[in-house]
Every structure is written in structure tokens, then in C-alpha cells.
Amino acid sequence: MKQLHDLMMAYPLTLTHFFERSRRLFAKKTLATRVPGAALFRYTYADFAERTRRLAGALGALGLARGDRVATFGWNSHRHLELYWAVPLSGCVLHTLNIRLAAKDLTYIVNHAEDSVIFADASLWPQLAAILDTLPTVRQVVLMRDTPDARVPAGLPDYEALLAGATPVGSWPELAETDAAGMCYTSGTTGNPKGVVYTHRAMFLHCLAQTMADQFGLSECDTVLHIVPMFHANSWCVPFTSVMVGANQIFAGPNPQPRDICEIVQNEKVTFTGAVPTVWIAVKELCENEGWDISSLRTIVIGGSAAPRTLQQAYETQFGVLMSHAWGMTEMTPLGTVCRLKSYMQEWPEDRRYDVRARVGYASVGVDVRIVDDAGAELPWDGTSMGELQVRGPWVTAGYYDNPESPQRFTPDGWFRTGDVATIDAEGYVQITDRTKDLIKSGGEWISSVDVENLIMAHPKVLEAAVIAVPHPRWVERPLACVVPKPGATLDAAEIIDFLRPKLAKWALPDDVAVIEAVPKTSVGKFDKKVLRERFKDRAARGA
Ligand code: AMP
Numbered sequence: 001m002k003q004l005h006d007l008m009m010a011y012p013l014t015l016t017h018f019f020e021r022s023r024r025l026f027a028k029k030t031l032a033t034r035v036p037g038a039a040l041f042r043y044t045y046a047d048f049a050e051r052t053r054r055l056a057g058a059l060g061a062l063g064l065a066r067g068d069r070v071a072t073f074g075w076n077s078h079r080h081l082e083l084y085w086a087v088p089l090s091g092c093v094l095h096t097l098n099i100r101l102a103a104k105d106l107t108y109i110v111n112h113a114e115d116s117v118i119f120a121d122a123s124l125w126p127q128l129a130a131i132l133d134t135l136p137t138v139r140q141v142v143l144m145r146d147t148p149d150a151r152v153p154a155g156l157p158d159y160e161a162l163l164a165g166a167t168p169v170g171s172w173p174e175l176a177e178t179d180a181a182g183m184c185y186t187s188g189t190t191g192n193p194k195g196v197v198y199t200h201r202a203m204f205l206h207c208l209a210q211t212m213a214d215q216f217g218l219s220e221c222d223t224v225l226h227i228v229p230m231f232h233a234n235s236w237c238v239p240f241t242s243v244m245v246g247a248n249q250i251f252a253g254p255n256p257q258p259r260d261i262c263e264i265v266q267n268e269k270v271t272f273t274g275a276v277p278t279v280w281i282a283v284k285e286l287c288e289n290e291g292w293d294i295s296s297l298r299t300i301v302i303g304g305s306a307a308p309r310t311l312q313q314a315y316e317t318q319f320g321v322l323m324s325h326a327w328g329m330t331e332m333t334p335l336g337t338v339c340r341l342k343s344y345m346q347e348w349p350e351d352r353r354y355d356v357r358a359r360v361g362y363a364s365v366g367v368d369v370r371i372v373d374d375a376g377a378e379l380p381w382d383g384t385s386m387g388e389l390q391v392r393g394p395w396v397t398a399g400y401y402d403n404p405e406s407p408q409r410f411t412p413d414g415w416f417r418t419g420d421v422a423t424i425d426a427e428g429y430v431q432i433t434d435r436t437k438d439l440i441k442s443g444g445e446w447i448s449s450v451d452v453e454n455l456i457m458a459h460p461k462v463l464e465a466a467v468i469a470v471p472h473p474r475w476v477e478r479p480l481a482c483v484v485p486k487p488g489a490t491l492d493a494a495e496i497i498d499f500l501r502p503k504l505a506k507w508a509l510p511d512d513v514a515v516i517e518a519v520p521k522t523s524v525g526k527f528d529k530k531v532l533r534e535r536f537k538d539r540a541a542r543g544a
Contacts (some may be wrong), residue, residue, distance in 0.1 A: 012177040013204035016089050018244040023049040026246030033077045034253030044354030053087035053168035066091035069113045073097045073120035076251040079144045081239055088181035091173050095183045096231040102505040107134045108192055109185045122150035146254050164405055178200035186330040187448050195401030196331050202395040207241040208335040209364050215338045222247040225273040233334035256406045258282035261294035274301030297321045305476050306439045309358040327360035333395035337361040337430050362428040367393040383425035392414040440469040440479050447479055447508045459499050461489040464519045468532050470539055481510040
């Protein structure tokens with residue numbers, strides 16, 4: 001029998017290929033990080049490649065072996081980028097920790113992932129120091145001086161010293177494309193955070209897709225500003241794609257503020273960036289009031305939560321900047337859909353064009369989407385039928401890391417249940433109409449209403465509590481706690497908030513408390529938050 005099938009090389013789709021190609025082709029290109037109170041730190045791709053190989057040498061010297069989890073706890077920076085590459089290329093697994101999590105979640109996540117080493121920004125050290133005793137698998141913390149005045153406590157290795165003393169690796173280990181490259185935990189509606197593990201293959205294909213003209217269209221000509229935190233779905237994977245194409249890159253550094261973003265975009269002539277709507281609402285205000293020039297941007301990707309249509313219109317008409325709406329999830333590496341108008345839609349009247357642009361776009365190549373009803377039957381793409389959005393594809397998770405709840409998120413025929421509710425129109429454009437109903441998305445981060453409720457219900461005077469999202473002009477959504485006092489008890493808002501303050505991350509603390517007579521219930525006795533949301537839909541959100 002003559003061989004006909006499988007006559008192409010079994011070349012593994014790993015990040016190693018991107019790195020080595022980029023090192024050879026783009027040595028002169030620039031990487032930079034914002035340093036508060038100082039000029040941008042800048043170096044070249046050649047420096048980056050050399051330091052990444054040194055870092056890999058250091059990882060070996062620290063005794064890290066294939067499959068070991070190496071965590072990061074940091075802001076966006078060139079050092080974080082070095083870790084993005086040195087860790088997976090060494091065969092270890094990059095675990096990006098969310099610096100905004102409350103101590104209990106952080107502890108859970110590090111212990112669940114069994115992280116061996118944490119690379120942390122020095123400015124964040126106090127947060128980590130407070131829980132280090134509860135992290136038995138962590139045998140080393142390495143600190144990175146992210147601010148000019150940052151100090152490294154005695155006894156802890158400093159990243160730069162570690163690199164200076166390391167021998168650069170000469171070659172990379174041979175990896176399989178199914179090897180784990182990174183992991184990222186996401187908060188769900190119930191239970192503990194869940195770990196998504198990215199394979200090299202998933203990231204390789206996802207990066208390629210992000211360069212497509214009808215998607216992000218990332219190319220060597222771009223200057224990319226990374227605002228989306230590198231601990232949130234790998235900054236939407238854009239730092240990986242940017243290295244792949246050899247774009248100039250700027251990292252927003254510690255605690256970036258909207259004015260920092262304006263300044264970098266204007267001074268560095270940034271062409272591409274992305275962030276949650278909250279950021280763009282603030283940047284718009286500054287551009288209007290202070291006259292920043294952001295016209296170098298060819299596009300801004302907006303996603304993570306719904307983007308107001310008026311915002312998209314304002315960016316295009318006032319600043320000449322195209323805003324592309326996108327939808328994705330940590331479980332999807334994260335890209336699912338991007339909103340680009342089809343050629344014939346360009347001729348449509350403005351109003352109709354913005355109707356389309358307010359949707360999250362059509363499925364990326366590589367991603368299959370469908371909507372299904374409660375019984376699991378597929379719904380038509382008619383723009384009105386509404387059902388759960390389900391996806392599948394080579395960069396969609398096949399199961400959470402070591403999590404018994406995993407199977408519940410998949411259909412019998414192997415699709416991932418996103419928990420989002422959507423319509424799809426005849427052109428294939430997806431509209432997210434609702435989402436896992438109980439989660440609150442504040443400034444791009446999830447707040448689990450269940451977590452907050454459980455804490456409130458521990459108050460001795462509280463009978464029941466339900467936490468819902470109310471719209472907020474800056475943070476998009478903020479939590480409102482609806483609280484029922486025990487019979488005979490009286491309660492005020494301050495009492496509840498003071499009670500929660502030591503137990504919750506600052507941004508997860510409700511701004512407002514409504515004392516109510518009873519929490520409405522569904523037929524099966526669950527809290528009916530839909531009714532509460534309707535009742536409080538006009539309640540003005542408090543808080544800055
Ligand atoms: P995360 O995994 O934290 O990035 O959150 C993913 C979730 O954010 C999705 O399941 C959606 O509910 C929501 N989301 C992401 N992008 C959008 C968008 N463009 N519009 C509305 N919701 C979005």
C-alpha cells in the first residue's frame with residue numbers, strides 16, 4: 001500500500017518557533033515599560049531574547065523541571081514578558097496570578113495549582129508576604145523592582161541579580177504541542193475559582209488568528225500598548241502575538257491611570273491597544289478635557305463586558321479611532337468573536353452600521369458558535385431567538401484543571417457551555433444579551449455575588465441577602481446588596497459595609513445596601529435575582 005495520508009511533517013505547534021523566529025527577524029524592534037515618575041524603560045528584541053534565555057537558565061538553576069508551575073504576581077512589564085516566554089519554553093507552566101484577588105482566593109489558587117516559585121513585583125510584596133505562610137508548595141519568591149523606590153527585603157532574590165548570575169540556555173527542550181504552556185484561574189458562579197490550562201498548540205493557533213486582517217490584524221508595523229492585565233487571560237494573548245509578529249510593544253507598568261494611557265498613546269504613536277469599556281470611558285473624558293491626541297490608533301479593541309454604542313460612536317466621530325467590539329473568555333484563550341463590518345455593510349446608513357458594531361461580532365476562524373434553548377435544541381440565527389451560547393474549537397478549554405465540576409460545563413456532544421445568553425443574527429453577528437446571571441462585572445473583573453452574599457449572611461442580624469449588579473457610569477456595574485434583617489432587628493447600610501470591609505477586596509465591596517422585606521424566590525425556592533434587578537434597575541449606583 002502506497003502512503004497517501006500524513007505526508008507532511010509532524011512539526012509541533014509550540015511557542016518555541018515564534019520566539020526563535022522573532023529573535024532572528026526582529027532584533028532591532030523595541031520593547032518598553034512605563035516606570036512611574038521616570039522615562040519609559042526601553043530595550044530591543046535582541047536584549048529581550050538574551051534576557052529570556054538567561055531567565056530560562058535561572059529557572060533551571062532554581063531546580064524547576066518540566067511541568068512545574070511558575071507563578072507571576074505582577075503588573076504589565078517587560079520582565080513579565082520575559083517570564084511569558086522563558087517559563088513555557090523551558091517546559092514549565094506559566095501561572096499568572098490575579099493581583100486583585102482577596103487573600104483567601106489567592107491562597108486557594110496557588111495551593112490548587114501547586115505553584116513552585118512566584119515571581120512578584122516588589123510593590124506587591126506586602127500582599128504576598130501576608131499569605132506566604134499558607135502556601136506550602138511555594139519554595140521561592142523572586143522579586144522584580146517595578147518602581148524606582150521598590151526595595152527587596154533581605155533574603156529574597158532580586159530578579160535582576162538572578163539574571164546577572166545566570167547562564168543563558170543554549171537551546172530549548174523539545175516540547176509537544178499538547179504540553180501545557182500556561183494556566184489562568186477564572187471565577188465562576190459557584191464554588192472555587194477554576195483553572196484553565198493553555199496548551200502550546202492552542203496559543204500558537206490563537207496567535208495566528210489574532211493577526212488576521214478581519215480580526216485584530218496585528219502586524220510588524222504595529223506599536224502595541226498592553227493595558228489589559230497580563231494576569232487576565234494573558235492580556236488577551238496579545239503580548240504573545242506581538243512577539244510573534246515583531247511589533248513594538250509598550251507595557252503599561254504599575255497601576256496605570258487613564259492619563260498614563262493618553263500620554264503613552266500620544267508620545268509613542270501607539271497603533272493598537274485594547275481594554276475593558278471602563279478604561280475607554282475615562283480616556284474619552286481626558287481626551288475631551290485635556291486635548292490628548294490619540295489619532296495614531298488604528299483600532300482599539302473593546303471587550304470583557306458590553307461596550308456602550310455611544311462610546312464607539314464617540315471614538316470614531318470625535319477622535320477618528322475605530323473601536324472593535326470583541327467577546328471572549330478565559331476559557332477561550334480568550335478570543336471568540338470580533339466585530340468587523342463586512343464590506344457591503346460599509347455602505348449602510350450610519351445608524352444601521354452602529355447597530356451591527358454594538359454586537360460582539362462573528363465567530364473567529366477556528367471557533368464554532370451556536371445558541372441552544374433550555375432543552376439543548378439549536379436555535380436559528382435570526383437575531384431574536386435567545387439561548388445559551390456554546391462554543392468549540394482548538395483554543396477552547398476541554399476541561400478545567402483538576403476540577404470535578406468540569407463535566408457540567410460541556411454538552412454531551414462536546415461543546416463548551418459559556419454561560420452567556422446570546423442571539424445570533426442572519427449575518428452571524430452575536431449579541432450577548434445576558435450572561436451567567438449572578439456575576440457582577442466591575443471594571444473588567446468579576447465579583448461573585450454568591451461570595452458576597454455568603455459573607456453578609458454571616459452577620460448576626462441578617463436573615464437573607466442577595467447581591468445584584470446595578471449599572472455604574474465608570475465601572476459598568478457595581479454590586480448592590482439587598483438585605484433582609486432578622487425579625488425584630490434593625491440594620492443600616494454602614495453596619496453591613498463595615499462588617500464586609502476586612503473580608504473582601506476593596507473593589508468587591510458593595511457601594512450600596514438596600515434593606516428589603518424579603519428576597520423574591522423562584523418556583524424551586526432559589527433567589528430570583530431577575531425580580532430584584534428589575535426592582536432596582538433605576539437605582540443610581542454609588543461610589544467613585
Ligand atoms: P473572563 O473570562 O473574565 O474574561 O470573562 C468572560 C465573560 O465576560 C464572558 O463569558 C462574558 O460574559 C463577558 N464578556 C466578555 N466580553 C464581552 C463583551 N464584549 N460583551 C459582553 N460581555 C462580555
